[in-house]
Amino acid sequence: MSLSIPGFDYQRISADDGVALNAAVGGEGSPIVLLHGFPQTHLMWRHVAADLAADHTVIVPDLRGYGASDKPAEAGGETYAKRTMAADIVGLAAGLGHERFALAGHDRGALVAVRAGLDHPESVSHLAILDVVPTLDMWEVLHGVDAAVAFHLYLMAQPPGLPERMIAASADAFFGCFLDAWTKDPEAIPGPVREEYLRASREAVVSIVADYRASAGIDVEHDRADRANGNRLRMPVTVVQQDWGAALGYDAAAVWRAWAPDLDHRLTDAGHFMAEEDPAMVVKALRDLLAR
Incomplete structure (x- = not known):
């Protein structure tokens, strides 16, 4: 049996296309949705969610293709486009009675959150992003040998077949290397939680690769269209990230400000899995955002 967030109720909510998301729901008050990253599940928010539930309705789903949510077969780029995954989240919140909500995402979940903010500004009141840059900018800042840190992006961008077979052949070693290197x-990430992440990822190799493949294709197209049309994030935005700008030679705050005029950009000394490594810092950033 998979682990759960204590005190939270679990529900399955279906999106418009019939894909059901597993979601933990707890607390009362204004709603906030928390989206997990790779190679994790909703469980990465266990500390932050428990704190926020003191005065918010906290909704913590597994993204489509991850954890206990449905994993539809890839049928063209739209299946795991961040646009599709963002629509899942808006539909999930609406299914729970929330037409407008705050949204926070980490890693892959942050890319979904950005797309939700761009596509559904009427639904997203506040937006928090943990440790990514937007998809289009991500590809633009990776270059030369520095791009080796993101080798998995290039592997999973390949056509269906080879990356899935390679990863499935040594799934625990593949996913485990990120849990080790990025913290x-x-x-x-205690042993039982680590094992839960590895189990869930091992069972989702095909859909995880499809998610990443979309980020090298259709997601870039959507970002380019938004950039060309001047579509930006209209809500208050907080970004918390490691100093990737210094590491890769770009101005991270400027990258984000081009998308989010109302921006609070913060650097952290915590590792990539900051919601687990420094939950108090993440909670403070979210509460500061919600007060804006």
């Missing part, structure tokens, strides 16, 4: 505090 500065290994104790932040």
